[in-house]
Each structure stands twice: as structure tokens, then as C-alpha cells.
Amino acid sequence: MAEQDYLKDISEIKNLMNRSTRFISLSGLSGIFAGLYAIIGAAIAYFYLFPAAGEYMAINSYNFLLLVSLLAVVALLSVITAVLLTTRQAKKNNEKIWDTTTRRLLLNFLIPMVTGGIYIIININNQHYGLTASLMLIFYGLALVNASKYTIGNVKYLGYAQIIIGLICAALPGYGLWFWILGFGIFHIIYGSIMYLNERKS
Amino acid sequence: MGIIDNINKLFDHRIRLGIMSILVVNESADFNRLKELLNVTDGNLASHIKALEQAEYILVEKSFVGRKPNTSYSTTTLGKAAFKKHIEALEKLIGKKE
Numbered sequence: 057m058a059e060q061d062y063l064k065d066i067s068e069i070k071n072l073m074n075r076s077t078r079f080i081s082l083s084g085l086s087g088i089f090a091g092l093y094a095i096i097g098a099a100i101a102y103f104y105l106f107p108a109a110g111e112y113m114a115i116n117s118y119n120f121l122l123l124v125s126l127l128a129v130v131a132l133l134s135v136i137t138a139v140l141l142t143t144r145q146a147k148k149n150n151e152k153i154w155d156t157t158t159r160r161l162l163l164n165f166l167i168p169m170v171t172g173g174i175y176i177i178i179n180i181n182n183q184h185y186g187l188t189a190s191l192m193l194i195f196y197g198l199a200l201v202n203a204s205k206y207t208i209g210n211v212k213y214l215g216y217a218q219i220i221i222g223l224i225c226a227a228l229p230g231y232g233l234w235f236w237i238l239g240f241g242i243f244h245i246i247y248g249s250i251m252y253l254n255e256r257k258s
Numbered sequence: 259m260g261i262i263d264n265i266n267k268l269f270d271h272r273i274r275l276g277i278m279s280i281l282v283v284n285e286s287a288d289f290n291r292l293k294e295l296l297n298v299t300d301g302n303l304a305s306h307i308k309a310l311e312q313a314e315y316i317l318v319e320k321s322f323v324g325r326k327p328n329t330s331y332s333t334t335t336l337g338k339a340a341f342k343k344h345i346e347a348l349e350k351l352i353g354k355k356e
Contacts, residue, residue, distance in 0.1 A: 076283060
């Protein structure tokens, strides 16, 4: 066999190893959209739902319910956008969207994410709202880092960034909303833009 | 004596090399998954799997998912070592020429 064939073998090996373990088609655009939804959601919460200075928000109040629904809408929209854009891109690259790799990616993302979600709900039920934003950032960051093993790209750096500002947020009580905007809004947009530019280049 | 010694004849086929590449980085993979990743026909894949199985490089595990039979494959320690040696030999071969 000629040298050319060996070279081809090696690149084929690399390709198969990547394709069988990592998910490639995460779209940068979906990151940008998720960031925008988060900022819009936070703005609505800030102007319409937050209690004025001196007041506090009761857990069974109407506003609290609205806040939770708003959060759910932001999350849902982000997920729908991500699924749509990723499916589109996978089709373009001729990849399968629902295979063992994707399932593994999702499972590894969801384990820290669901743990965190349940933990936050328990906390809120016990009237500990103070650290909610920080916990959301930290668990989301952990989920990203955990899932990054199954993706190509730099999701883990986004994860590290979320964890770090989540911890800073925990140390500075009272600024939860701002850290939340920074993490879920601005970091997503920055990360998504970098990914998007990379996609364009290749 | 030369680097050619470590080139494994059993891996001198693209599909066998492909099967090993997938199995060394995944805990296990089933028949359909391999077929899908390698883009080969059933018969073709089965014969290459057999060759690797006979060399005891891969382990075949038959089970049932619901009522459907499911066969999953994984590498043996022997297979992993052989694969590693083969890749190292390939790298040396290419490195030497440059």
C-alpha cells in the first residue's frame, strides 16, 4: 500500500472516531437566539414583574407565577430554536440527528440540568430564593461542561464561564438578575457569534 | 526487521479498520450503528466482523431489545492493543517519509 493510502486510512479513522462519539451540528445561530430571548425575558421581568424596592415577592403571588411562566417560555423558545436550526444544519451536512451520539449528548446534558432544576424548585419551596440565579448559572454551566465531551467545538468554555459567573453571583447577593442576563444573555450571544463565524468560515 | 512488522494484516482493509476505530472510542456499538457509520451492506459488514471476531479482537454480545434480537460489539483488550500498535506503525511509516 502506498503512503497516500495510509494517510487516507488515518484521516478516515479520525473521522469515524469523531462521528461516532461527537455531535457536530450544534448551530451558532441558536446560541445567539437563546441569548436574545433571555435578554428580552429579563427585560420584561425587570420592568413589569419585579417588586419595587422595599417590597418582596410572595411565592404564591400572581407576579411570581408570571415570572416562572416567563422563564419557561424563554427556555422553551430556546430549545425549539436550537432543535430547528440544528436539524436544518444536520440535513445540510448529511448527518443523522437522532442517533446514539445525540442521545448520549442529551443524557449527559440533562443529568446536571434536571438535578439543578429540582434543587432550585425545592429551594424556592423552602423560601430560599436568594441564590436562584446563581444556582441556575452553575448547574447550566456544569451541564454544558458535562455534555461537551460529546460535541465538537468549545461548548466547555461557555460552561466554565457560566460556572464562574454563577459563583461570583452567589458571592454578590442582590445582583442575581444582572448576572443572569450576563450569563444566559450576553455569554450566549458572544459564544453563538463565535460559533457562527466559524461555521461560515468552514 | 522494520516498521512494516507492526502493520497488522488483519487491519489492512478499510472496513475492518473502520470497525475498530469506532469500537475503541465507544463502549459498544450495534450492527445497525456500524452499518450506518461505515456505509456498507449487511453481508460485507458481517464478514469483516467475523474476521475480527475470530482474531478475538472484538466481542460479540447477543441480546434482545423487547422482542427484537440485538447484537452489540465491543473491543477486547487484545483488539485494543493490536489497533494501537497498528496505528503507531502507520504513524511511524508516514513520519519517516516526511
